Every structure is written in C-alpha cells, then in structure tokens.
Amino acid sequence: MANLSIDLTSETDIALDGRTSRAVRDGIGERLREMMAPTTPLPPRLQDLMSRLRDIDDAPSIVSGSLSPR
Numbered sequence: 001m002a003n004l005s006i007d008l009t010s011e012t013d014i015a016l017d018g019r020t021s022r023a024v025r026d027g028i029g030e031r032l033r034e035m036m037a038p039t040t041p042l043p044p045r046l047q048d049l050m051s052r053l054r055d056i057d058d059a060p061s062i063v064s065g066s067l068s069p070r
Contacts, residue, residue, distance in 0.1 A: 016024070042050065 041047070
C-alpha cells in the first residue's frame, strides 16, 4: 500500500492574516459562483419542484421547539 501522507516542512507553510484569508475565500467563492451558474434555464418540472422546496423551507415547523435540531 502506498504512503499517501504529505510531509509539510516549515518551508512550505504559509501564514495568512485574517483579512487576507477572508479575501482569498471571497475570491474563490465568487469565481465558483460564476463557474457554477446555470447556463440554461431549468426544465419546467424541475423549476416547479425547486419552487415547492422553497415553499416547504419557508413553512413553519411542525416539530415542537424541544425536538428541533440545535
């Protein structure tokens, strides 16, 4: 069995401050949203199902507060 572990030395470690880290994450997220944006509209049946799912998500919960997930 091959050893798949990676040996990271101090030469390859990069420290980013919080502001830079956030900027990198935001940039990656923006590019992913652009790349993953649908290029064609959804078929009508799938649009209907997505609309129903949104309605269900917005509906009040039928589970009492003590049983709902935290």
